[in-house]
Amino acid sequence: MTTNAQEFDRARGAMPGGVNSPVRAFGSVAETPRFFVSASGPYVTDVEGREYVDLVGSWGPAILGHAHPAVVTAVQDAAARGLGFGASTPGETELAELIAARVTRPPLVERARNERDETPRAGLETHPVERVRLVSTGTEATMTAIRLARGATGRDLVVKFAGHYHGHSDGLLAEAGSGVATLAMPGSAGVPAAIAAQTLVIPYNDLDAVREVFAARGDEIAAVIVEAAPANMGIVPPAHGFNAALADIAHAHGALLILDEVLTGFRVGPAGWYGIDPVPFAPDLITFGKVVGGGLPLAAIGGPAALMELLAPLGPVYQAGTLSGNPLAVAAGRATLDHLDAAAYERIDTAAATVAEATTAALHEAGVTHVLQRSGNLFSIQFAAEPPIDYDTVKAQEAFRYPPFFRAMLAQGVSLPPSVFEAWFVSASHDDTAVSRIVDALPAAARAAAEA
Ligand code: PMP
Numbered sequence: 001m002t003t004n005a006q007e008f009d010r011a012r013g014a015m016p017g018g019v020n021s022p023v024r025a026f027g028s029v030a031e032t033p034r035f036f037v038s039a040s041g042p043y044v045t046d047v048e049g050r051e052y053v054d055l056v057g058s059w060g061p062a063i064l065g066h067a068h069p070a071v072v073t074a075v076q077d078a079a080a081r082g083l084g085f086g087a088s089t090p091g092e093t094e095l096a097e098l099i100a101a102r103v104t105r106p107p108l109v110e111r112a113r114n115e116r117d118e119t120p121r122a123g124l125e126t127h128p129v130e131r132v133r134l135v136s137t138g139t140e141a142t143m144t145a146i147r148l149a150r151g152a153t154g155r156d157l158v159v160k161f162a163g164h165y166h167g168h169s170d171g172l173l174a175e176a177g178s179g180v181a182t183l184a185m186p187g188s189a190g191v192p193a194a195i196a197a198q199t200l201v202i203p204y205n206d207l208d209a210v211r212e213v214f215a216a217r218g219d220e221i222a223a224v225i226v227e228a229a230p231a232n233m234g235i236v237p238p239a240h241g242f243n244a245a246l247a248d249i250a251h252a253h254g255a256l257l258i259l260d261e262v263l264t265g266f267r268v269g270p271a272g273w274y275g276i277d278p279v280p281f282a283p284d285l286i287t288f289g290k291v292v293g294g295g296l297p298l299a300a301i302g303g304p305a306a307l308m309e310l311l312a313p314l315g316p317v318y319q320a321g322t323l324s325g326n327p328l329a330v331a332a333g334r335a336t337l338d339h340l341d342a343a344a345y346e347r348i349d350t351a352a353a354t355v356a357e358a359t360t361a362a363l364h365e366a367g368v369t370h371v372l373q374r375s376g377n378l379f380s381i382q383f384a385a386e387p388p389i390d391y392d393t394v395k396a397q398e399a400f401r402y403p404p405f406f407r408a409m410l411a412q413g414v415s416l417p418p419s420v421f422e423a424w425f426v427s428a429s430h431d432d433t434a435v436s437r438i439v440d441a442l443p444a445a446a447r448a449a450a451e452a
Contacts, residue, residue: 027183051413063427128286148301157220163232170192206390221253233391270340273376288302361442414437414441
């Protein structure tokens with residue numbers, strides 16, 4: 001049997017930093033990264049044979065728990081029929097139909113009657129996904145959505161928000177969240193200045209900044225891209241009506257709204273954040289990833305037929321992929337969506353609420369200044385006195401309290417995201433036993449955060 005430290009040493013001789021994705025190196029929490037060999041339900045097991053309750057969930061996909069039997073069987077059955085054909089399969093159509101059918105919200109008229117503060121909005125589309133294209137990663141999904149928006153509008157500029165992460169394509173790394181935030185990088189080397197100049201970065205939750213950028217350059221802007229509910233600088237919920245106002249401003253200037261639901265899609269509810277935002281709004285393109293692939297590499301772009309059919313082979317916007325719509329990934333995605341019923345969401349919501357409340361209670365007890373930020377069943381802790389609303393306020397928190405908190409949880413067998421800039425992922429498999437193990441570990445971790 002090897003140790004995590006031995007594995008890390010060896011990995012560093014084979015891969016840059018010993019990893020294939022930066023945050024996995026555990027750099028910001030100053031701990032030896034764990035090398036996992038197996039996982040089941042809410043648990044992961046490392047090379048040393050230690051089991052942890054997992055709150056990373058493969059960064060989102062493991063929403064039913066690891067190695068869910070129905071998902072594993074679906075993948076095994078698909079594998080036995082062939083690993084991929086480089087040609088179309090009926091399963092791809094079924095997954096596309098499933099995505100389109102799920103991403104909906106009740107008709108506006110009905111909602112307006114029930115929720116008084118909602119003003120009806122012209123053009124609200126309750127089925128925003130008519131056509132779907134399957135790709136392999138969230139990065140490809142947002143990259144393609146942007147190319148599509150540029151192709152549709154004949155414009156070049158894209159507006160993004162500081163602290164939002166949309167994958168690692170050249171134009172989207174400026175002031176990005178997730179690993180870019182964890183490593184405190186302003187962007188990335190290797191991105192040509194001419195490409196970076198096509199992205200206008202503005203502060204989140206600031207409609208004045210949105211109005212200003214559109215007033216200045218509105219007729220050059222192809223799209224604004226936004227995380228539906230940001231989760232890559234920790235959780236920072238959108239201000240009430242923010243997404244709706246964003247859609248209105250973009251549309252008033254002939255630009256598109258790209259709603260990035262790679263992380264929130266099918267997680268915060270069957271229709272993602274689109275389905276639960278208290279103020280309905282009309283995105284033009286939506287990107288999905290993580291949950292929709294059930295743990296295998298699969299992501300998607302969805303939107304109305306008129307826009308989506310600008311993609312090749314029908315239209316002039318090119319996009320392709322050797323492994324796009326891979327049958328194993330499609331099978332995992334379909335099995336996962338099939339098992340995400342109302343009962344599953346209830347289990348996720350309940351477990352998330354219990355863990356979130358126990359965490360804030362333990363930190364409070366230890367006298368640690370913090371806020372619990374939530375967007376549906378997604379949550380994270382931020383070491384600030386007031387809830388951060390944008391990247392600047394997120395960065396101003398006492399982030400140094402997180403590493404000792406993280407290490408104390410890990411030592412007690414709980415695997416948290418190795419960065420304060422990430423969401424905590426609870427799954428439908430987090431039962432009372434798993435939740436109690438987390439809750440029991442919290443007081444010692446909270447004391448470690450207090451002493452930092
Ligand atoms: N968009 C969002 C909102 C994400 O959270 C992520 C990944 N964390 C991506 C895009 C990129 O997805 P991928 O890592 O699959 O390329």
